Amino acid sequence: xxxxxxxxxxxxxxxxxxxxxxxxxxxxxxxxxxxxxxxxxxxxxxxxxxxxxxxxxxxxxxxxxxxxxxxxxxxxxxxxxxxxxxxxxxxxxxxxxxxxxxxxxxxxxxxxxxxxxxxxxxxxxxxxxxxxxxxxxxxxxxxxxxx
Amino acid sequence: xxxxxxxxxxxxxxxxxxxxxxxxxxxxxxxxxxxxxxxxxxxxxxxxxxxxxxxxxxxxxxxxxxxxxxxxxxxxxxxxxxxxxxxxxxxxxxxxxxxxxxxxxxxxxxxxxxxxxxxxxxxxxxxxxxxxxxxxxxxxxxxxxxx
Numbered sequence: 504x505x506x507x508x509x510x511x512x513x514x515x516x517x518x519x520x521x522x523x524x525x526x527x528x529x530x531x532x533x534x535x536x537x538x539x540x541x542x543x544x545x546x547x548x549x550x551x552x553x554x555x556x557x558x559x560x561x562x563x564x565x566x567x568x569x570x571x572x573x574x575x576x577x578x579x580x581x582x583x584x585x586x587x588x589x590x591x592x593x594x595x596x597x598x599x600x601x602x603x604x605x606x607x608x609x610x611x612x613x614x615x616x617x618x619x620x621x622x623x624x625x626x627x628x629x630x631x632x633x634x635x636x637x638x639x640x641x642x643x644x645x646x647x648x649x650x
Numbered sequence: 651x652x653x654x655x656x657x658x659x660x661x662x663x664x665x666x667x668x669x670x671x672x673x674x675x676x677x678x679x680x681x682x683x684x685x686x687x688x689x690x691x692x693x694x695x696x697x698x699x700x701x702x703x704x705x706x707x708x709x710x711x712x713x714x715x716x717x718x719x720x721x722x723x724x725x726x727x728x729x730x731x732x733x734x735x736x737x738x739x740x741x742x743x744x745x746x747x748x749x750x751x752x753x754x755x756x757x758x759x760x761x762x763x764x765x766x767x768x769x770x771x772x773x774x775x776x777x778x779x780x781x782x783x784x785x786x787x788x789x790x791x792x793x794x795x796x797x
Contacts, residue, residue, distance in 0.1 A: 525672040525674075525683050525685075525717060526683075527672075527674035527676075527681035527682065527683035527715070528681055529674075529676040529679050529680065529681040530679075531679075532676050532677075532678075532679055532711055532713065533676065533713045533715070533733075534674035534675055534676040534681045534682075534683075534713065534714060534715045535674065535681075535715050535731070536672050536673075536674035536681075536683050536715050536716075536717045536731070537717055537729070537731070538672075538717065538719055538729060564679055566679065566680045566681065567681060568674070568680070568681045568682050568683050569683075570672060570683045570684060570685065572685055582684070582685060584682070584683070584684070586680075
């Protein structure tokens with residue numbers, strides 16, 4: 504096996520084909536990482552969360568890193584690393600379009616609220632969930648292939 | 651589904667039963683996350699890596715976070731988060747015992763060097779790999795269960 508770099512387009516294809524990744528944030532130079540489900544569109548990663556440590560930390564420091572695994576057949580694997588900036592999509596009129604967009608993208612997958620979360624409920628006053636997106640600043644990726 | 655906290659012992663059991671996780675480190679308050687294979691023993695996470703961004707960052711700031719997923723049957727999932735401190739096991743006489751211990755633990759799994767790495771080679775001057783461990787400072791975990 505050798506490891507080779509992926510192009511940006513190959514990285515984007517992997518983001519489009521997957522809906523689970525691991526999101527890292529940092530506070531006071533201490534990292535924190537959790538699994539998330541996401542949807543990729545328009546140079547953004549869309550996701551949601553209950554409020555808690557992850558949201559608090561990203562509000563304090565919006566620089567985040569998302570890593571996505573893509574296991575192929577046999578022994579091959581691909582890994583994409585996204586560097587980006589957290590942006591909240593608050594439950595206000597001004598963000599309704601982005602929230603609806605996020606909901607529409609995310610809910611294309613079965614059981615799209617797992618793992619790591621409880622299913623959000625849309626509608627007036629229904630949800631304790633926060634929708635957010637990550638503006639992608641940089642993409643890198645690697646692939647292991649047979650020599 | 652409801653989400654409940656795991657005890658430290660339950661977290662330790664999940665670390666013992668798995669050998670893949672996602673390791674986050676931070677530099678200048680920017681996070682970075684990659685998949686690793688690991689072995690858990692004696693309050694430490696043992697692993698190895700080629701030198702590169704991850705090792706450089708952990709040398710500069712040894713505070714790390716490892717997250718481990720444990721997918722059960724049906725829709726249940728468990729997630730453990732380890733907060734700890736990076737410690738190198740350099741290729742010197744003084745670290746031989748810990749390196750051999752790490753090798754012995756890690757190589758119990760088939761294909762234990764994947765994903766995210768190339769297989770290390772032990773022996774005189776053979777390896778460009780660095781062995782390291784994470785001293786666990788704190789463990790937390792969650793589990794989703796049917797109501």
